[in-house]
Amino acid sequence: MVRMEIACFLILVFVAFIYFSAGRKNTALHKTFSALLIAMLFHLVFDAITIYTVNHLETVPTLLNDILHRFFIGTMVLVVYFFYRHISFVVEDETGTQVRFMRFANIFLVIAELGALVLPIHYSVTPLGNYSDGIHAAVIYVSMSVYLLLCVGMLVFHWRRINRKKKFVIAAALIIELCVSFVQAIVPTSLISGMGLTLMTMAFYLTLENPDILMGELVEQKLSMLYLKSQVNPHFLYNTLDTIRIQAELNQDKEVANQLMHLVNFFRLSVKVDRQMVALDDEMELLYAYMELMCYRYPKLKVSYEIDPELGEVLVPNFILQPLVENSLLHGLKNKGYQGELKVIARKYEGQLPAIEVQVIDTGSGFDKETREKIEELLLHYNEKEQKLEGDSIGVLNVQKRIKLLCGKKYGLWYTDNEDCGVTAHMLLRMTKGSGR
């Protein structure tokens, strides 16, 4: 008989492992499910042990048997309580209203746990097997009835306002648990309560708490935040800046006016995010505006360009240069107090491929061994890396992924060390001409 409990336990260990290692939103709902999983694992352990001990009453000391039974019933009440809490959070999420009887459910939990700890235990011995009964065993039947009733009531009361899929999942799980409890009550020797709870946990895990869905929600939430950030009407932004720029000029502050002009230009160019490919001309214009501003902030920065004018019409992935330049500034030249030189070169590639070669050369602090290895690994195995939403190397990874996607596998990004100091970012991009759409 213990075999089934061991199987249930192993399945839930596996489920718990996947669940805890996956990313999800940090909400009360998911915390409750985590607690439920842990309580469930403990419960199954005690379930398995008590099934053994209750059938070996003559060899196992009564005290040990009692203690194990108290834990068994105690964890079971807790599991049922967590089920109730979990469902109530789902309902609250769905309907946006507070669930009633929550206080009662909490108080009842305390009473039931006390009962499980102190009430006397009686064991029935039958030819089919032994089981505990009497007032102690009644604790779990009463708790089960109370919480299941609360759940059913909650579900029926809010039936129309809950998402179709969710309410059917909850209803199905409740029906399973009701049937199992009913069978257990009629045939006490069947000892199938652990199976019922495992089934219910699995039902919730597979539907409401599926890690893939949760991860999707998490990403969606972050993306929507990014999206919202970009939703600040760009026209508002640069129109306002432009007005301030004019005022600065009216105040005869030519310096401020010029910097604001660059900023306005930078915003104007960077809101064209709807295109995947842009002309090198456009990309360079954005870079000029960006570098003007950076050089203004850090006067010891020097920048020079060597752009083959014939390449102006070549299409390059949108926003591909600025992240590399920003990396050179923030990871290389920053460490030298923003003192140094940056050079951007774009020319025809000398090799076999029809390509243009772009280089961003800085005289910054260069890579230490660890960073170099990390970057190299990242650029080589770009495909296996998850697209993270934050972090230092997101820029580089993103650039590499976009080159591979938009230009082809033969093209890409790599870094070399300069002879004297700093690094050079090399990009090989496909020579594409034509319309930017």
Added chain:
Amino acid sequence: MKKLNVLLVDDEIKIREGFKRLFNWEEHGCEVVGEASDGMEAINQIEFLKPDIVIMDINIPIMSGLKVIELSRMKYPSMAFIIVSGYDDFAFCRQALRLQITDYILKPVNFEEFGICIDRLKVALYESGMQSEKGAEEQETRVIISITKHLQEHMEEDISLAYLAEKFHLSAQYISQLFKNEIGVNFLAYLTNLRMEKAKKLLVTTALPITEVAEQVGYSDYRVFTKVFKKVESMTPSQYRRGFMETE
């Protein structure tokens, strides 16, 4: 050349203020005679002041700038409009260019380079005046007309004031003065304008490479051409061509 009257239309007072005080109108033979902050007021002011040039924001209250131009255009076919807009969108631009003597500049407005725009309008005004003047005989007698005609036909050649002086048996200084008086722009600005207009036409109607376009309008070095074009149009020739392709 008589002074040109200018009407400023923008719903932001700061921008009108900027136009008024940050650009040397005097030097370019213009004078700001009025302001308007919405479409209705603009219509009224145009009616009342009959300005030569209207600087017009598109996105203004009550009635859009484009609508104002459309309405005024019927009544005053030779009035010049300069559209100022933050929507750097060629769809707008094309719509605007259909309404004659209309120029288009993008925000942020660089007041130092705004003179280029005014010069261009003057040339356009001069040319539309030339077309409307029916008396062919009278035209023949005006030296400036023969000079500009010659320029239009030979812009791909290496033309200088000295060359014109020799060709028309006049002093270089006199010709220079003639341009200033009759058109209101100096010789070089006029020639550059002519070349850029032709270049724009070639860029959008042909598939000629940029170097070829440069040569046809009188620039042997296409890098110089690109630089000048960029200054006048605030975009490179290839950007200009692409912009037109994309909106089609």
